[in-house]
Amino acid sequence: MTTSVPLSRVSDEAKAALFADARTTYSFADTAVADATLTDIWELARWAPTAANLQPLRVLYVRTPQGKGRLLPHLDEGNRPKSASAPAVAILAVDNRFHEHIPHILPIRPQMKEYFADDPAQRDSITSFNGPLQAGYFILSVRACGLAAGPMAGFDAAGIDKEFFPDSDWHSVLVVNIGHPAGPPEFDRMPRLAHEDAVAWA
Template sequence: MLNQESLDLLFANARTHNVWQDKPVSDEQIQQIYEAMKWAPTSANSCPARFVFVKSAEQKEKLIVCMSAGNAEKTRRAPVTVIIGMDLAFYEKLIKLFPHAPDARSWFEGNQANIEATAFRNSSLQGAYMIMAARALGLDCGPMSGFDADKINATFFADSPVKVNFVCSLGYGDAEKLFPRSPRLDFVEACKII
């Protein structure tokens, strides 16, 4: 079981960052994030998330024009911004990922509603796991949903079954520029034990 300090690192003290220190994130750190989070669960081990880690100035400029006005500058200044995509052909890999059910592909093939729901739900989970892994490895995160999905899909996922789910910047946040902590719902407002 994690101690309170570790839990605070992942949850209570973790914040959404919008302003970044001029400090790089290495390719090795990015690989560590993926290696840590890839083991977390998804339904039928579907693993539909596909991650594009945008670091280069050229690719970052392509991403910035896809972002809403309020997210453009923070994307520009972040060392890395990850596009978390969802592969709508994820079921093609189930023979590898879910080998104890050789017919798992048939659960999805031709059922677009099930494909889309499964890809969205599980790529969202995997994006959250990525955030937890990044935090555990000492990085800050800035998840965003303000972007033009059609532009991102055309720019980064053209001729592919992958579609964007959300975007998240990674790096070392400037704690002095954080907004005040927003409140959360109390247990009784959000939960029932029945």
């Protein structure tokens, strides 16, 4: 007979901040977000589970007017005002050379570095699943640090990659606006599916 290991439960307040009360934000106050807070977001997000601990997600924070000037033309027109108002914008990318870090992040199987180096299709398999998984944790981390997140998929990924990652193997997968909301939500929260509509038992 095995003995279970007790795990901590977060408070109802934390559940509300991360899930029930959290809302996607479309316009942001001009309150600055400190570099230390953006670092804290990553310190939480990096604990997301990934296959073999391979961690392909990378983050580029765009904060300066010059950076925004480079980013905004690559966003869908309707998304530009959202990112223009955000004090920080995170470009979430996956690193197709994630295997270079394997001796450090997977020391029990360092030989996997060579395995992935020789198999681009397997690298794509890792990034296509685990990158979005980490991105979900990144959004929760933004909320856990007391900020609002505005994730967006409406952008020219090839244009962003050429602008910001021309000499690397990073490829953008999501843009996340970060900051404090400029006011209350613009509309009521939309319904979510009840468990009887989305959960099955076997």
